[in-house]
Amino acid sequence: MDPLPPFHDDLDAARAEVWRLLEEGPALRRNAFHMPALATVDAQGHPQVRTVVLREADPAAGALRFHCDRRSDKASEIAASGHAALHGYDSAAKIQIRASGPATLHSDDALAEAAWAGAMAMSRICYGADPAPGAVLPRGDAYTLPDAETALTLGRPNFCAVVVRVARLEFLYLDRRGHRRAAWERAGNWRGCWLAP
Numbered sequence: 001m002d003p004l005p006p007f008h009d010d011l012d013a014a015r016a017e018v019w020r021l022l023e024e025g026p027a028l029r030r031n032a033f034h035m036p037a038l039a040t041v042d043a044q045g046h047p048q049v050r051t052v053v054l055r056e057a058d059p060a061a062g063a064l065r066f067h068c069d070r071r072s073d074k075a076s077e078i079a080a081s082g083h084a085a086l087h088g089y090d091s092a093a094k095i096q097i098r099a100s101g102p103a104t105l106h107s108d109d110a111l112a113e114a115a116w117a118g119a120m121a122m123s124r125i126c127y128g129a130d131p132a133p134g135a136v137l138p139r140g141d142a143y144t145l146p147d148a149e150t151a152l153t154l155g156r157p158n159f160c161a162v163v164v165r166v167a168r169l170e171f172l173y174l175d176r177r178g179h180r181r182a183a184w185e186r187a188g189n190w191r192g193c194w195l196a197p
Contacts (some may be wrong), residue, residue, distance in 0.1 A: 127155030
């Protein structure tokens with residue numbers, strides 16, 4: 001039987017493992033935390049969940065970044081509430097991570113410019129789609145995408161980076177020898193506790 005991981009009974013090690021996994025997400029396409037689920041609340045108070053691509057995890061700042069189209073429902077929901085939550089699950093490692101906190105849209109600042117400059121050509125093309133994401137179409141193919149060159153200018157006004165400043169972080173590790181669940185809240189420094197799984 002494999003030994004228990006170092007984070008099994010150590011809160012600090014568990015939080016370090018959470019951030020290690022989140023940091024790997026943007027870099028490794030096949031990583032379970034590369035494409036977490038994003039949860040927001042719509043104007044009617046209903047929960048909305050969709051998948052996003054994690055672009056950056058910054059443990060020092062306690063922040064997670066992804067990108068979206070500023071014309072999308074997710075952008076308007078984040079703008080209205082100022083909050084978002086992310087969820088990922090690695091079925092091989094049997095680890096679930098939940099992160100939530102204040103979320104900020106960056107569309108016309110240095111952070112957005114740097115994110116746009118680092119975006120791949122196909123990503124830029126998607127931001128130039130017409131009509132906007134979520135628009136009702138008469139047919140499935142009734143939308144247009146610009147070429148890569150046109151997307152540089154056409155897509156940029158629709159692009160925004162979203163930064164979630166994590167205020168609460170949860171970790172669940174499943175193991176038949178004893179599941180472990182922990183949560184941390186940030187008020188200056190991180191304060192953690194074990195939770196019943």
